Amino acid sequence: MNKAAAYLPGSEIQRVQSGAVWVGISGFSLCLLGAYWNRVQFFHSYLFAFLFWTGIALGCLAIMMLHHLTAGAWGMVIRRLLESGSKTLALMAFLFVPLIFGLRSIYSWTQPIQLPSQQLEYLNIPFFIARAALYFLIWLWIVYLLGRWSQEQERGEGSRLLRKMRLLSGPGLVLYGLTASFAAIDWIMSLEPHWYSTIFGLLVIGGQVLSAMAFVIVALVLLAARQPLVGIVQPRHFHDLGKLLLAFVMIWAYLAFSQLLIIWSGNLTEEIPWYLHRWQGGWLWIGILLIVFHFALPFFLLLSRDLKRSGKTLAILAMFLLLMRAMDLFWLVVPGFSPERFRIHWMDVAASIGVGGLWLAFFIWQLKKRSLLPVGDPQLPPALERTHE
């Protein structure tokens, strides 16, 4: 038990949390002020902020289940970060509520427009809310069970609980894949209700996992430089996390390219408008920046072994990738409101910072409650062993 106490985060983290709360509240207040003048813009900005931070939380959940299934040392050092990250889904469920009041400002299908009858069966306010509730219920249920077992691990019986977590993670990943895909269809794809793409769910999932990995790397590097983790996280851990980051960058690029090539070559009136909306009026530049900075640059940098093994350089790149993730999500979401005309509103930034502040505060609140390493897990000692390389 004293081992668990030895890995409790330092007092510094308290200050960061209070700071995050204040940033969150100021961001929110600014947005509320903005909402007074421009209600519609507020909801557009809020949706973007909500999607970005929910994406990180969901990505944490997915990586955590992947780790329970594969049991690598890389996952042991980020386990608590993943747990705390996925627990923020409770906050995001709460922050979904304001969206309910803005659905009419956000989704064109809430207005009487010409839509096929099937879509009206699927895209209507009651069903939309019911589905969102179902997604959050499923996610929170998985998060709750895995969190409880992880807590019980500290009271002994590590291996039995390990088995339980593994047994839940398999079906859990299946459930996550399906719910996250349909959430992507509901929340993002339906912004342009005439458009459809079968890969879209996977594309959004790929983005979520990449965002979460980048976030977790930044957090780990910050924590690893301070007590109690000084000297515990080793270059080989960063190396493995860096490899995974590279893999997720490549998966994202693969999925994005597949969708683009197939829709571009088909050039069908049902599909191509979605790209045309993102092809003109300044959006094209964002697309080109994404190719260069979301794929090419990180891809080539991450090939370097030295860069991956040094926590500092890896964290800088991960931070940059997190920004690129925001840009990619912006490019997916905002042209739905403003096709063929690039625009960014101050509330987009304020809402992201506002939601982000609260999210981070909630994350730290969860993180500081427990030791920074899963001390009850029998896999921890081998994962921290010093190996000669």
Next chain:
Amino acid sequence: MDGPITPQAAERRRPPVIQPGQTYATVTDKISSIVLVRPTTPGWLAGFLVSFALVMLLFYAIAYLLVAGVGIWGVNIPVGWGFAIVNFVWWIGIGHAGTLISAILLLLNQQWRTSINRFAEAMTLFAVACAGLFPLLHLGRPWFFYWLLPYPNAMGVWPQFRSPLVWDVFAVTTYFTVSLIFWFVGLIPDLATLRDRAKKRSSRILYGILAMGWRGSALHWHRYQTAYLLLAGLATPLVVSVHTVVSFDFAVGILPGWHSTIFPPYFVAGAIYSGFAMVLTLAIPLRAVYGLEGFITMRHLENMAKVMLATGWIVAYGYVMENFMAWYSGNTYEGFTAWNRIAGPYGPAYWALILCNVLLPQLLWLKRVRTSVPALFVLALVINVGMWLERFVIVITSLHRDFLPSSWGMYSPTRWDWATLFGSIGLFVALLFLFIRFLPMISIFEMRELVSESPAGD
């Protein structure tokens, strides 16, 4: 991802990748004796003869095809792509597991790949060879196959570079070449072992030529390891790229049922799914007949079962998304195609594929099934059939209902279609029979490495 970072303490909890009690000598003796000492058994001979008879059937079918033309097959407008494309996609998919095991699992330091990589690579080569036959035969005039390649010619004709069919030519030839080199380079140290242990002069000369002067010096090993890792790096993107290009053959067109953005990842997952099913189909009888249970352990079989479960779910996800979008989009043609697959004249094939690819493999969630050899063997066969049916459903149902009802048609394979399919299976099996008779089916030197690293081996 556990290999490099989970030290041996964690490794000991699991079933071993190599049975305790094996030493350098037992490994070398056991594997090399299958090739050098063990006489040709009646069982081998019978199996080889049956598969060779099928190869003769294939040659007969091809000869008649060359004389009479593709009209002997069931293809006709509107179904211009029949068994040839179905079989091509099926075979090329099967090859993917070999490359995944040999390249990606090597880079991930997964030690359990060692005993299955050699014959999985051989399987890749033979599967790609079978796959390559079909588009060539489907050309109609296969002797002009070189027109597919871009070269300056007197006719001033170039291939259409925007066509994924041309990308396929490059993808498949690259795949075959890299797989062949990778396999051969991996064989060199073992060929030298065979050369040194062979009793007959003729085998010594043959294996000696193939071993390319391998002496096992430190320098040789150093260069060997560099080359092998580089080749693994080269082969890795091929696992994804080849089947992605195959999926583009369908998705880049605008036919409902083919033009779907999920196709690339869903085809790649399907390829790995069917490939692992084929590895199991081959590994289970091989380890029983040649007594290799000490090398291909339950842990291998269980790991492969898990890979099948995971990739099977990606494939199932593909079916869900295709059907959902067909409904959600409200697109008449998409909706009709999806409904026609489910309830049209080829409905039974669709439901059989759902049974084989989605429903039955759910048994793999149970550890009892994953560790039961007969159950795994049956499931692997079921998945092989299911993945063939999937390609059949994709190719045929999208074509047989044209946009104009007056152009609708049905496709039924002729006996020549079946003869070519079974003939290609015969070719595949016959090549495998020759492989296990003349080359070590498990990498001897990599198994020796495992012996030195595993605590049980000392």
